[in-house]
Amino acid sequence: MRLHTLLGRTxxxxxxxxxxxxxxxxxxxxxxxxxxxxPVPGEWLLSGEPEPGxxxxxxxxxxxxxxxxxxxxxxxxxxxxxxxxxxxxxxINVGCDGRIVYRLQLIK
Numbered sequence: 108m109r110l111h112t113l114l115g116r117t118x119x120x121x122x123x124x125x126x127x128x129x130x131x132x133x134x135x136x137x138x139x140x141x142x143x144x145x146p147v148p149g150e151w152l153l154s155g156e157p158e159p160g161x162x163x164x165x166x167x168x169x170x171x172x173x174x175x176x177x178x179x180x181x182x183x184x185x186x187x188x189x190x191x192x193x194x195x196x197x198x199i200n201v202g203c204d205g206r207i208v209y210r211l212q213l214i215k
Contacts, residue, residue, distance in 0.1 A: 136195035
């Protein structure tokens with residue numbers, strides 16, 4: 108089983124705390140193995156209900172899978188979210204030299 112690990116660092120450029128939904132599109136059929144998402148206390152949200160810090164997994168555009176979740180970035184802070192997910196076999200190729208190749212497409 109081959110795993111691809113993504114490590115993302117998101118800096119904040121604001122003077123106020125920001126609630127944001129983070130999303131990552133991965134190849135369709137990818138499976139989330141583990142991921143940190145800090146819980147959000149209920150007193151920080153208008154609903155008063157806490158968010159448990161769980162990634163949602165849903166079908167995305169163009170056959171992609173979307174991992175998304177809500178978190179709060181404190182004032183003048185940065186956060187590092189780490190996800191580990193398994194890629195589907197059809198997106199991994201073996202080169203003529205035997206190296207395993209995965210081509211990541213970044214879309215802005």
